[in-house]
Ligand SMILES: NC(=O)c1ccc[n+]([C@@H]2O[C@H](COP(=O)([O-])OP(=O)(O)OC[C@H]3O[C@@H](n4cnc5c(N)ncnc54)[C@H](O)[C@@H]3O)[C@@H](O)[C@H]2O)c1
């Protein structure tokens with residue numbers, strides 16, 4: 001696809017980008033750019049691929065006016081302002097499985113390096129010394145490994161530790177005791193893990209809750225001589241507190257792959273300590289892992305641009321290509337219905353109620369809801385789309401509720417959307433018909449109708465008396481407006497009637513006022529669904 005431009009800002013595996021090249025995307029890779037040079041480089045990009053180095057801020061996204069997707073070739077998205085991306089309708093995708101093994105292996109390499117003081121012994125011998133007494137280590141067998149964060153990497157580290165006959169204990173508030181038992185891991189409260197661990201390794205994401213999780217209070221609870229490994233994120237450990245715990249002899253050693261500031265300043269106090277082993281954020285740096293994360297992200301981005309399928313997104317629910325095939329007609333119908341509803345009223349929307357029935361109720365209605373809201377809120381922001389429509393609704397205080405009726409026995413429409421405003425609102429139903437799944441609006445405010453949700457149309461309410469259709473036709477004809485279809489609906493004879501009049505072209509305000517001037521006409525709304 002020639003039109004899609006992908007800017008690669010960090011050192012991402014070249015061969016891993018092949019799926020994008022093969023699909024004809026234009027790839028520009030320039031690493032290490034900062035400030036204005038980076039802002040300029042992303043100006044025309046439709047997609048951006050990064051690792052952990054490039055900080056993807058709201059300002060950078062604003063500079064990239066066409067940006068629709070950010071791919072993180074790796075796990076941590078803490079260098080990306082995800083809320084800002086969501087607000088701008090930009091999908092953020094990562095590759096959480098691509099570097100798990102490699103990072104767990106690096107964690108274990110650090111753990112062994114700490115236990116046997118390999119980097120120190122190596123440096124000593126290379127410096128010409130033969131210090132066998134100085135580098136007496138500690139055996140892993142029978143020691144307790146405490147793991148904080150029992151996710152993908154934490155679990156692989158646990159299994160490696162069990163291979164070394166270590167006892168594994170863990171804290172993770174999102175893992176059930178049953179899951180832990182299956183893995184032969186004792187799940188404990190955080191404090192108990194601090195108190196019992198001989199080695200402590202952390203594998204959580206960096207969030208406001210986990211920042212500084214291992215600080216002075218935690219060190220105070222730990223065993224004297226504990227060894228700490230951090231191969232997750234720098235901010236998880238309070239570095240000053242760690243420095244003091246090492247100096248006081250409480251912590252025997254620490255192995256760090258990550259730092260609160262990267263690269264750490266050369267005079268960082270921890271770098272000066274003999275007990276500290278460091279690597280420059282190499283956890284994911286194997287050829288295998290780099291190729292794997294790049295391929296995963298490249299394929300996800302390719303499919304998003306080519307088919308609209310969503311995989312590996314952190315700010316949107318997944319929609320597979322297969323699911324999309326069945327879902328697509330409903331998404332199109334919901335989006336059109338949202339735009340139709342938006343034009344039925346000038347009042348701010350307070351509430352949206354979506355009722356799904358039959359086939360669609362069995363599908364991913366979350367995606368259909370987002371499509372409806374994207375249509376409804378289209379005029380709120382030029383960048384409203386399925387990524388941010390729910391958020392925009394929430395920000396505007398619109399309560400969104402949905403219900404699903406799986407049985408089609410009651411002959412309910414596939415989709416009924418009620419939009420509530422201060423003075424009432426409207427309820428519109430729609431369905432798909434025929435072998436080609438063509439969308440039709442089947443009901444407006446209780447009036448049965450069958451209208452294709454496309455093109456130009458008038459929704460006209462009038463008193464149900466003879467001659468109105470003629471007057472409306474004459475009014476439009478006098479202004480050279482051709483009627484392509486005329487649909488009538490009424491609840492009871494002589495009451496209020498409704499007409500949906502499809503026209504070949506747009507209808508001006510002057511025409512609308514002329515229609516409103518017809519005695520029997522109660523209200524007229526002009527709706528345009530093509531643009
Ligand atoms: N050093 C590197 O190069 C490198 C490479 C890959 C991943 N990482 C980092 O490693 C970390 C873990 O990655 P992963 O793929 O295992 O992620 P994951 O999402 O699979 O696992 C994270 C685990 O942390 C748990 N968790 C969340 N909040 C917690 C809390 N307050 N206390 C305890 N546990 C909590 C979650 O329940 C989850 O089980 C991430 O920070 C990631 O960015 C670093």
Ligand SMILES: O=C(O)[C@H](O)COP(=O)(O)O
Pocket residue numbers: 051052053073074075076077099232281283284285
């Ligand atoms: O979160 C991750 O995936 C790791 O920290 C790897 O980061 P990197 O891609 O910069 O090596």
